[in-house]
Amino acid sequence: xxxxxxxxxxxxxxxxxxxxxxxxxxxxxxxxxxxxxxxxxxxxxxxxxxxxxxxxxxxxxxxxxxxxxxxxxxxxxxxxxxxxxxxxxxxxxxxxxxxxxxxxxxxxxxxxxxxxxxxxxxxxxxxxxxxxxxxxxxxxxxxxxxxxxxxxxxxxxxxxxxxxxxxxxxxxxxxxxxxxxxxxxxxxxxxxxxxxxxxxxxxxxxxxxxxxxxxxxxxxxxxxxxxxxxxxxxxxxxxxxxxxxxxxxxxxxxxxxxxxxxxxxxxxxxxxxxxxxxxxxxxxxxxxxxxxxxxxxxxxxxxxxxxxxxxxxxxxxxxxxxxxxxxxxxxxxxxxxxxxxxxxxxxxxxxxxxxxxxxxxxxxxxxxxxxxxxxxxxxxxxxxxxxxxxxxxxxxxxxxxxxxxxxxxxxxxxxxxxxxxxxxxxxxx
Amino acid sequence: xxxxxxxxxxxxxxxxxxxxxxxxxxxxxxxxxxxxxxxxxxxxxxxxxxxxxxxxxxxxxxxxxxxxxxxxxxxxxxxxxxxxxxxxxxxxxxxxxxxxxxxxxxxxxxxxxxxxxxxxxxxxxxxxxxxxxxxxxxxxxxxxxxxxxxxxxxxxxxxxxxxxxx
Numbered sequence: 001x002x003x004x005x006x007x008x009x010x011x012x013x014x015x016x017x018x019x020x021x022x023x024x025x026x027x028x029x030x031x032x033x034x035x036x037x038x039x040x041x042x043x044x045x046x047x048x049x050x051x052x053x054x055x056x057x058x059x060x061x062x063x064x065x066x067x068x069x070x071x072x073x074x075x076x077x078x079x080x081x082x083x084x085x086x087x088x089x090x091x092x093x094x095x096x097x098x099x100x101x102x103x104x105x106x107x108x109x110x111x112x113x114x115x116x117x118x119x120x121x122x123x124x125x126x127x128x129x130x131x132x133x134x135x136x137x138x139x140x141x142x143x144x145x146x147x148x149x150x151x152x153x154x155x156x157x158x159x160x161x162x163x164x165x166x167x168x169x170x171x172x173x174x175x176x177x178x179x180x181x182x183x184x185x186x187x188x189x190x191x192x193x194x195x196x197x198x199x200x201x202x203x204x205x206x207x208x209x210x211x212x213x214x215x216x217x218x219x220x221x222x223x224x225x226x227x228x229x230x231x232x233x234x235x236x237x238x239x240x241x242x243x244x245x246x247x248x249x250x251x252x253x254x255x256x257x258x259x260x261x262x263x264x265x266x267x268x269x270x271x272x273x274x275x276x277x278x279x280x281x282x283x284x285x286x287x288x289x290x291x292x293x294x295x296x297x298x299x300x301x302x303x304x305x306x307x308x309x310x311x312x313x314x315x316x317x318x319x320x321x322x323x324x325x326x327x328x329x330x331x332x333x334x335x336x337x338x339x340x341x342x343x344x345x346x347x348x349x350x351x352x353x354x355x356x357x358x359x360x361x362x363x364x365x366x367x368x369x370x371x372x373x374x375x376x377x378x379x380x381x382x383x384x385x386x387x388x389x390x391x392x393x394x395x396x397x398x399x400x401x402x403x404x405x406x407x408x409x410x411x412x413x414x415x416x417x418x419x420x421x422x423x424x425x426x427x428x429x
Numbered sequence: 430x431x432x433x434x435x436x437x438x439x440x441x442x443x444x445x446x447x448x449x450x451x452x453x454x455x456x457x458x459x460x461x462x463x464x465x466x467x468x469x470x471x472x473x474x475x476x477x478x479x480x481x482x483x484x485x486x487x488x489x490x491x492x493x494x495x496x497x498x499x500x501x502x503x504x505x506x507x508x509x510x511x512x513x514x515x516x517x518x519x520x521x522x523x524x525x526x527x528x529x530x531x532x533x534x535x536x537x538x539x540x541x542x543x544x545x546x547x548x549x550x551x552x553x554x555x556x557x558x559x560x561x562x563x564x565x566x567x568x569x570x571x572x573x574x575x576x577x578x579x580x581x582x583x584x585x586x587x588x589x590x591x592x593x594x595x
């Protein structure tokens with residue numbers, strides 16, 4: 001019996017020839033990422049050594065990445081003090097993969113890791129963030145863990161008690177129609193699987209649509225796999241993986257792509273025809289409450305958000321700029337745009353997208369998580385509705401339990417910004 | 430015997446358990462004040478210390494879905510609550526085990542607010558209705574962490590072993 005992509009990655013990380021779903025293993029970790037919650041990791045990691053008589057020691061500072069993104073720049077003295085504590089820790093312990101609040105190398109962790117070449121095919125990546133699933137787009141096994149578990153990784157260099165997950169194979173073929181893309185595909189899939197349909201499973205993406213998709217699109221799919229409960233999403237390594245790592249991320253070292261065996265065992269297989277998809281919208285207050293855009297046309301929206309680890313990349317900003325160029329936002333609707341990294345922000349400036357968006361009336365903010373999780377800026381008023389390219393719409397998510405969040409693609413968001421109501425991008429010339 | 434203090438539905442997210450706007454508060458000693466902060470009644474009862482340690486929140490499928498924020502576990506642990514759900518989201522379940530929050534998976538449980546429960550390793554008995562419900566045991570590998578007193582203690586043991594001191 002053959003192995004799936006994640007079974008192969010975990011076999012290598014545990015020094016085994018073969019491995020089966022259901023086994024419990026302790027894989028060596030290749031990359032351990034935290035954001036502002038590194039403050040809690042530091043606290044828990046220090047606790048581990050209390051009373052041992054041993055000096056607290058990081059297993060390998062070169063494999064730790066810390067990226068400030070959730071509250072940048074700090075919104076309160078409490079956050080600023082936490083960030084200061086992390087900054088001092090990073091300096092003391094020689095952690096070089098540290099991305100502070102900067103306009104040249106800052107951004108959202110799930111964009112910073114890929115674009116700097118930190119994520120390599122076949123590796124095990126853990127992060128104290130549920131959207132760590134994103135990095136499966138680069139053929140890694142990447143999953144979210146809590147801060148205490150990260151403290152354990154910092155001490156031991158291994159993830160403890162990892163149950164090898166079963167894999168769901170998703171095969172996508174066909175060309176996306178105009179105005180439809182990766183975000184619509186993953187929203188459709190989350191609706192199909194439900195919020196718990198992939199709990200404790202990995203989603204492995206296959207088919208012609210995936211092979212033709214850029215890494216940016218694959219990041220969208222793997223990012224939101226967690227919204228179906230998946231431990232991770234993953235794409236078999238291919239020419240696009242190599243192109244992205246060499247040309248975009250500047251990786252020079254050798255790496256090996258991981259593909260599943262021909263006789264790999266999958267728990268189930270789901271086939272999707274991309275050419276039959278319409279733009280999708282996830283309605284309040286769960287991500288699996290997914291409808292075709294036709295069903296919610298005309299819903300009044302007060303705030304449009306383009307950004308986040310899901311849809312804040314250059315192609316997302318380009319799609320919005322193309323729709324808004326030479327036009328104006330509807331009165332009574334505000335629009336916030338958050339490029340996912342400073343590098344993307346600079347590229348959007350160079351290509352004129354930022355000017356297109358600002359002239360239309362959008363506010364372009366610094367790179368970071370922005371209002372996605374309601375902790376920093378862009379909160380909603382009572383009774384207000386947001387239409388957002390982010391990844392979650394749980395009650396209270398955007399800072400107010402008396403508000404509603406709809407999730408969609410950049411195309412749907414931009415088309416709706418023009419009208420002030422949820423609109424179909426296929427109808428906008 | 431312990432009492433059910435609240436019943437919740439499916440897919441209770443960590444945004445509901447511990448709203449994101451309080452995430453700058455990280456220490457387990459400080460997080461309980463924000464547990465279910467957007468649920469005015471439940472939040473008030475928790476903060477008023479009306480609820481006895483060991484009291485139970487009953488939930489449906491996929492409890493703790495969403496963010497990996499550990500505050501969602503530490504805030505409940507602070508009140509010594511027990512969560513009985515039909516199912517848990519992966520990261521929440523792992524965090525609960527790591528921090529020593531008492532979680533029980535009982536897929537068929539039927540219980541209402543005020544019911545008295547008896548919880549054992551194999552079953553949950555609803556003393557009020559007389560019904561008994563099966564419990565899904567944790568994987569053995571996770572039980573080892575619970576037995577050690579949580580992940581910090583378990584990791585400490587491993588660190589000492591690696592240093593040849595245990």
